[in-house]
Amino acid sequence: MRYLPTAPSEDRALLDAIGVQRAEELLVGIPESLRLNRELKLPGQLSEQEVLAELQGLANRNTAFTARFLGAGAYDHFVPSAVDQMISRQEWFTAYTPYQPEISQGTLQHIFEYQTLMCDLTGLEVGNASLYDGGTSCVEAALMAVRLQKKKNTILISQGLHPHYQEVLCTNITPHEGLKLVVVDLKDGVTDLEDLKAKLNGDVAAFLVGYPNFLGCVEDLGAIGELAHAAGALVVSVTQEALSLAWFQAPGRAGADMACGEAMSFGNRPNFGGPFLGFLTVKDAQKREIPGRVVGQTKDLDGATGYVLTLTAREQHIRRDKATSNICSNQGLVALRANIYLQLAGPEGLQGLAAQNAAKAQFLRERLLELPDFTAPFDAPFFNEFVTEYKGDMATLQAECAKEGILPGLDLSPYAANLKNRILWCATELNSREQIEHLVEVLARVPSVVA
Template identity: 40%
Template sequence: MPFIPHTEADVKGMLGAIGAPSIDALFDEIPAALRCGPLKHVPEGLPEMQVSRLMSERAALDGGALNFIGAGAYEHHIPAAVWEITTRGEFYSAYTPYQAEASQGTLQVLYEYQTMMTALTGMEVSNASMYDGASALGEALLMALRANRKNGSGRVLMPRTVHPYYLDVVRATTPAQGIAVEYLDYCPQRGVTLADALKAHEGSAPTAVVIQQPNFFGQLEDVDAITDWAQAQGALVVAVVNPVSLALLKPPGEWGSGARFGDASDGIASAPERPAMDGRAGHSEESGGRATDGQGSALPRGADIVCGDGQPLGSPLSSGGPYFGFMTTKMAYVREMPGRIVGRTVDLDGKPGFTLTLQAREQHIRRAKAKSNICTNQGLLVTAATIHMSLLGPEGLEEVASASMANTRTLVEALTSIPGVTRVFEGAGFHEAVIRLPQPVAPLLERLSQREIFGGFDLSAHHPQLGNALLVCATETKTGADIETYRRALAELLA
């Protein structure tokens, strides 16, 4: 049976009822130059057997290579139970839970997810997911523009250490809506934002300052001092974070210590790490004094908006996806948050239940008042992330983060033992690092892939000033034998 089971007589009858001569006439307001025409490159339909074979062949292209790439797509171990539960019919086939009385299970999962993400990021409220991390950053900047009425210029200070693909999305989605991005240079020795780059903007009333932690190079930014500086300028702080790193690092909701930016002897203060958690993923103790706005008034603690990609939380690397974005914020800005929020309430009998509360999408409110129309709810991936975090717990997530950091240190030590291979940046990092090779990167990566090794992310296109630079990553999935296999293969190719 065809997907749309309308006969030609049905179609003719409906067109006659509305007085239209043809289906094409329903779209005559669209100029011919904007229409795609026939879909010449879409293949004809295939029988089920051939479709299954085609999809199996394409899935096999992922292969079983050793992966050291990272760069926003991280290979973590996913307990088997995560997707066994996620793909149960109750979750796998559930649609957006508009009917609360029929969707209590889905709504409760989303509510638990929101609770976990606020705990992890140290913020007060979370939405029920975004499309992906890159578009979440674009949405966060537009949200900051709406929320920061005092500094409403739309000027955003963006470190060049932010993921280049995120920058591409921001450039594509925000300029027409009033965002003007100004870039901040980074320290060539440390790979973190320069103090002088920020000081050049003092008194310019920026709308927002972006901080990625860890940054694209895997380095740890001086988040406390940057946060204090931004808030002293009246700017909102937009944090872009790796959720796994928050099992070890201070959560964005607690950034800001009162230190002056650049107090360290080399102009960049060390980013703080947190050695242990107190049973809540992302919580750390208060520390240090509070910064002021120059007139003695204490600045608010923490980032204002936190976003990122949830892929490290239970989503597999599967032919380039899937991904989901997350966003958390302070309660003061909740009505500017895109997407939807699940709330807990009671029914007429006093029994607890869950329902969609704030829904700022154009589907639910007048289009002119919508906060966004691209904040897709990635419900299935959010379900997997919730189950993943539940199974690991705070201690398990901390073990994953610690093992990833340790493996990356081992990887860098192994690779830099090869003559001509050096580490590019000094200082603390998470589970990625930049190394410099004595030969062009792209041909080496191609030859490594022929040995079933994905050697890293070539930085030459995005940061040519770094030379033959390669971003490498090791998560908890890598063993000493894996690292030695990579070291030996790279050494042979360089020789």
């Protein structure tokens, strides 16, 4: 959106048109005690050259990492220049939902293509667009499961679900009177099937489980599905690293009834925390309860292929009390980047990228475990993330890495008492062998700490 300043004469004309002498008169509905009554503390006016120099100075205060081994829900992947070039076309820059198909065919087509690609990757039949991120996609999947599973009021979530996703679920589910969230314990880095079996009962609508989970471990969706389905519950797989869908069996073919999660890895950069791209795919029989935008393919009067919004009524966006969801902004631009990225890569290219991620993570883990202060607490299969236990001082490790321009893995200590001294590492196609060897060399110099 452009900023269009007004001249004093234009301000005067606007005030005269609405019949007031001063702009402050428009604040009569706000008590005097709540008004600022002073000028904002903003810096003085600067020239463009001075502003650019100021911003560069602020940017220079950031630590410039030359190697990154941090994932945990936001992954640093290579983004081809073609993605940036193609989305730079001005007509894409809108968050408006394409209600009018006669003027929105391009937008509708790319959303339809994105939905189709996500269905291919997840092994399910219907996908949507416009979910904000992985956390909110979990909320929408959970609430959808409750609508589908009438009279069931309990949602089970694996302790291995991303902690931030768990917080978003708690925030959004708690206000719904009668709904309950129950956490299922982990065992050896994956869902404890005995605990899951004990907590499955006739009130459980669905079980949400990471695939892979927050610790990087791959869950057995087949075994989970057998237990859940026998108890009449749905299984929702939650994938925080979308590229893993090109490496493991599609969740829809492994036992999941719904698949949701975070797709920012496809053509989008972490960008200091967003924007992200939530996704949700479901079985065909469940499609009428799916939230967000769903684009369908049809034929016009002349028999030409056309695209339209389908299934969702306007009540979804206007009569909020009747809506299945209150999603109102369109994540279309972020989904477009994913669409372009996936079509540039193609099936073989995507599998090749996934293979690189898996191989580099395996190599990183092997090299770390050669160091005396690192051990492996879990043996479950993983994709590009894994956990190590560290005997040394975490702050010293982080400081030594920062000196060398290395962003190490995530310190898991703040997330749970049983994760103290554990680090979640990630390796993607951007991590070269030289970077991994440099990391190991730096870690080898960090002194051990005797407890």
